Amino acid sequence: MSGPARPTSHASSKAAVLDVIRAAGTISRVGLITATGLTGATISTVVRGLIEDGLVVETGRAESTGGKRRVLLQLDHSSRYAVGVHLDHAGITYVLTNLGGSVVGRISRPGAGAAKPADVVARMAGEVAALVGSVGIDRERVLGIGLVSPGPLSAATGMALPPPTMRQWSDFPVDAALGQATGLPVLLDNDATAAALGEHWSGGVDNAATVAAIYMGTGIGSGLLVNGIAYRGASGNAGEVGHICLDPDGPQCWCGARGCLEALAGPAAVVAEARSDRALAKTSGLAGRRTRSVAADFAAVSRAARKGEAAAVALLERSARYLAVATRTLANIMDLEVVVLTGPSFAIAGAIYAPILQEELDRAFFSRANHAVRVRLSASAATASAIGAAAMVLQSELVPLHHGLRLQGIEPEPVARVT
Amino acid sequence: MSGPARPTSHASSKAAVLDVIRAAGTISRVGLITATGLTGATISTVVRGLIEDGLVVETGRAESTGGKRRVLLQLDHSSRYAVGVHLDHAGITYVLTNLGGSVVGRISRPGAGAAKPADVVARMAGEVAALVGSVGIDRERVLGIGLVSPGPLSAATGMALPPPTMRQWSDFPVDAALGQATGLPVLLDNDATAAALGEHWSGGVDNAATVAAIYMGTGIGSGLLVNGIAYRGASGNAGEVGHICLDPDGPQCWCGARGCLEALAGPAAVVAEARSDRALAKTSGLAGRRTRSVAADFAAVSRAARKGEAAAVALLERSARYLAVATRTLANIMDLEVVVLTGPSFAIAGAIYAPILQEELDRAFFSRANHAVRVRLSASAATASAIGAAAMVLQSELVPLHHGLRLQGIEPEPVARVT
Numbered sequence: 001m002s003g004p005a006r007p008t009s010h011a012s013s014k015a016a017v018l019d020v021i022r023a024a025g026t027i028s029r030v031g032l033i034t035a036t037g038l039t040g041a042t043i044s045t046v047v048r049g050l051i052e053d054g055l056v057v058e059t060g061r062a063e064s065t066g067g068k069r070r071v072l073l074q075l076d077h078s079s080r081y082a083v084g085v086h087l088d089h090a091g092i093t094y095v096l097t098n099l100g101g102s103v104v105g106r107i108s109r110p111g112a113g114a115a116k117p118a119d120v121v122a123r124m125a126g127e128v129a130a131l132v133g134s135v136g137i138d139r140e141r142v143l144g145i146g147l148v149s150p151g152p153l154s155a156a157t158g159m160a161l162p163p164p165t166m167r168q169w170s171d172f173p174v175d176a177a178l179g180q181a182t183g184l185p186v187l188l189d190n191d192a193t194a195a196a197l198g199e200h201w202s203g204g205v206d207n208a209a210t211v212a213a214i215y216m217g218t219g220i221g222s223g224l225l226v227n228g229i230a231y232r233g234a235s236g237n238a239g240e241v242g243h244i245c246l247d248p249d250g251p252q253c254w255c256g257a258r259g260c261l262e263a264l265a266g267p268a269a270v271v272a273e274a275r276s277d278r279a280l281a282k283t284s285g286l287a288g289r290r291t292r293s294v295a296a297d298f299a300a301v302s303r304a305a306r307k308g309e310a311a312a313v314a315l316l317e318r319s320a321r322y323l324a325v326a327t328r329t330l331a332n333i334m335d336l337e338v339v340v341l342t343g344p345s346f347a348i349a350g351a352i353y354a355p356i357l358q359e360e361l362d363r364a365f366f367s368r369a370n371h372a373v374r375v376r377l378s379a380s381a382a383t384a385s386a387i388g389a390a391a392m393v394l395q396s397e398l399v400p401l402h403h404g405l406r407l408q409g410i411e412p413e414p415v416a417r418v419t
Numbered sequence: 420m421s422g423p424a425r426p427t428s429h430a431s432s433k434a435a436v437l438d439v440i441r442a443a444g445t446i447s448r449v450g451l452i453t454a455t456g457l458t459g460a461t462i463s464t465v466v467r468g469l470i471e472d473g474l475v476v477e478t479g480r481a482e483s484t485g486g487k488r489r490v491l492l493q494l495d496h497s498s499r500y501a502v503g504v505h506l507d508h509a510g511i512t513y514v515l516t517n518l519g520g521s522v523v524g525r526i527s528r529p530g531a532g533a534a535k536p537a538d539v540v541a542r543m544a545g546e547v548a549a550l551v552g553s554v555g556i557d558r559e560r561v562l563g564i565g566l567v568s569p570g571p572l573s574a575a576t577g578m579a580l581p582p583p584t585m586r587q588w589s590d591f592p593v594d595a596a597l598g599q600a601t602g603l604p605v606l607l608d609n610d611a612t613a614a615a616l617g618e619h620w621s622g623g624v625d626n627a628a629t630v631a632a633i634y635m636g637t638g639i640g641s642g643l644l645v646n647g648i649a650y651r652g653a654s655g656n657a658g659e660v661g662h663i664c665l666d667p668d669g670p671q672c673w674c675g676a677r678g679c680l681e682a683l684a685g686p687a688a689v690v691a692e693a694r695s696d697r698a699l700a701k702t703s704g705l706a707g708r709r710t711r712s713v714a715a716d717f718a719a720v721s722r723a724a725r726k727g728e729a730a731a732v733a734l735l736e737r738s739a740r741y742l743a744v745a746t747r748t749l750a751n752i753m754d755l756e757v758v759v760l761t762g763p764s765f766a767i768a769g770a771i772y773a774p775i776l777q778e779e780l781d782r783a784f785f786s787r788a789n790h791a792v793r794v795r796l797s798a799s800a801a802t803a804s805a806i807g808a809a810a811m812v813l814q815s816e817l818v819p820l821h822h823g824l825r826l827q828g829i830e831p832e833p834v835a836r837v838t
Binding site: 208209210224226231232233234235236237238239240241243244245246247248255256257321322325326328329330332333334335336337363364366367370371 | 627629643645650654657658662664667674747752753755756783786789790
């Protein structure tokens with residue numbers, strides 16, 4: 001047994017204090033002692049450093065409770081910014097967030113499609129510059145870019161096993177390329193993990209201790225949060241809910257296995273069935289038109305279902321029942337409290353899926369005698385991944401340890417425990 | 420968002436130092452600084468406290484490397500002891516371990532069977548006293564009892580949803596009863612989680628960052644370790660691999676769902692099939708005999724398979740293929756590096772299961788482009804849960820925070836990160 005133990009670094013106290021201030025809005029030093037469990041001396045030192053770095057400002061005093069009125073602290077929201085980029089086949093979403101995690105700028109542009117990765121990266125660099133320029137902030141205050149994309153990542157080559165629609169990105173060092181093109185540090189992560197963090201920063205997960213954000217775009221993934229911290233696993237690829245096996249002899253999945261949720265009931269499977277049903281293909285607007293993207297076609301089927309088209313409703317309900325069973329498996333493994341449905345393909349269809357998932361979890365979640373699993377629909381399904389990508393940069397800058405995250409796989413310190 | 424943030428407590432430094440000393444055997448203060456990342460001043464303070472408490476002793480000096488020879492520290496292994504009790508339908512295993520986690524006494528006694536919980540607890544109290552007495556240690560040095568059992572736990576009533584064989588334990592406050600009968604503090608946990616910790620303390624998991632110990636006794640469960648720390652989930656019931664759904668329309672499981680791994684391919688399913696095959700029932704010694712216990716009957720089928728009985732081999736290989744698919748799902752969710760097969764039902768059959776699991780993970784684990792998942796057979800399959808139960812007590816005593824574990828669900832601090 002060898003290798004260094006986890007350092008109990010000073011940075012973690014700093015990050016814990018910052019996260020408490022962020023969540024509280026304003027808070028006194030005494031409040032920080034209570035909320036973090038750190039000593040008064042540590043809080044004094046940490047707060048002094050944060051003020052010197054310009055991250056935190058003093059902002060008046062609390063109402064008196066008898067004694068001396070306490071000085072309140074808050075983040076200087078405009079002291080730092082980060083760019084979040086969500087790169088997908090069907091679209092690229094960019095957000096600029098401030099230190100508090102609020103979105104101060106956002107643009108959506110065409111996806112990677114079939115273009116060469118190098119060309120897409122060159123375009124992305126221009127779009128990042130345009131976003132930052134349009135908001136009119138000091139570029140020096142932009143800490144870096146969080147870049148998130150589908151599928152497993154590898155430390156060596158970026159996307160190790162991208163989904164079929166992005167196969168040409170395999171072995172392309174996308175983070176290094178974007179870093180070079182923009183001059184900004186780039187953190188690369190999984191879009192589903194980012195979505196979970198985005199939901200947490202947006203307040204969408206009830207501050208539960210164990211949360212899965214199920215992300216449906218072209219495929220189905222999930223991001224896992226434990227006490228507000230992303231659980232990443234050995235290589236940053238935990239939570240692959242789309243590749244939960246629901247039938248060992250089922251249809252072949254692109255990942256190499258059989259009977260995966262995604263192959264049985266993911267957006268591509270739903271769209272293929274909708275196209276094979278002549279009447280439904282017509283009413284949903286798919287007939288006679290080439291596939292634009294799976295996500296766009298899935299949205300068309302979802303809109304037909306929302307209008308009450310029975311065949312579309314039946315298709316989505318069947319998909320939802322498979323997802324409900326896979327979510328039960330996920331909940332049984334992680335002992336979850338909250339499941340939030342996010343990502344563009346839930347933006348329209350989520351209202352059909354949520355009650356079916358809730359019913360399944362109420363009926364058959366293994367630990368239902370102890371606690372329920374609550375299913376939530378995201379309020380920011382289309383942008384959660386980009387917001388989470390920016391949040392990762394803010395966290396990583398605040399906690400130097402986090403720069404090694406992509407290599408380490410496991411979150412080394414609790415930074416996002418919110419009070 | 421409210422509730423206290425995670426305290427960065429002094430206890431965690433103490434626990435980290437202790438765990439490093441335990442894993443290293445002997446180590447100098449300078450070595451502790453390197454291994455823990457703590458400052459020299461902190462190490463001095465913590466080590467002084469540990470020596471005053473009698474947990475650590477100075478033990479000569481390291482060989483000179485030119486300068487002053489460094490004083491070496493090691494645990495005083497006989498300064499503290501803990502009892503681990505693994506309570507199951509088919510048997511009760513007791514171990515007494517010292518502060519280093521070494522087993523200094525062990526007994527096995529008949530299981531809970533159909534006896535009244537109160538009667539079983541009275542017997543257990545006598546058996547604990549006999550074990551401690553037989554080893555001849557000072558009873559004052561026994562910190563407490565770690566009690567582990569199958570199935571989900573609840574803070575209010577002990578076993579919230581025990582498996583069918585232990586249904587009469589539902590709502591019986593087993594930890595309080597055993598505490599009263601013995602006069603020792605009792606920590607209650609899941610036997611699969613304990614098995615994982617037992618494997619970690621026994622050195623069976625290669626110091627990997629993400630580990631699942633798949634536990635097969637009467638049922639199938641798993642304990643999950645992240646950096647040597649048990650991942651417990653919201654209510655201490657994470658890792659329910661036996662209730663991964665492999666067929667949404669499959670056979671009814673006792674848990675209320677359909678198509679669970681345990682219903683399709685667990686020991687009870689294997690035994691039922693073996694009994695229905697007249698020839699196999701005869702050669703495996705099941706024919707004409709009433710079921711003693713599922714675990715004993717499963718062991719009989721396993722022995723027949725190990726002797727080359729083709730029908731028994733086929734049955735276990737079929738069970739192993741289901742378990743392999745469920746393990747792939749578990750690995751895809753947790754992004755695992757190591758799977759260790761433990762528990763009494765793997766003690767004989769593990770050699771048949773392990774290669775089938777390894778083949779499935781090599782072929783179809785989602786992140787196989789990044790890293791392999793290694794399958795290991797436990798060297799202490801029959802006692803890992805009891806060892807882990809005792810380890811929990813040692814950890815909890817060393818880290819006061821851990822006393823709240825059963826209620827909190829989530830491990831609050833890294834204590835078992837081994838270097």
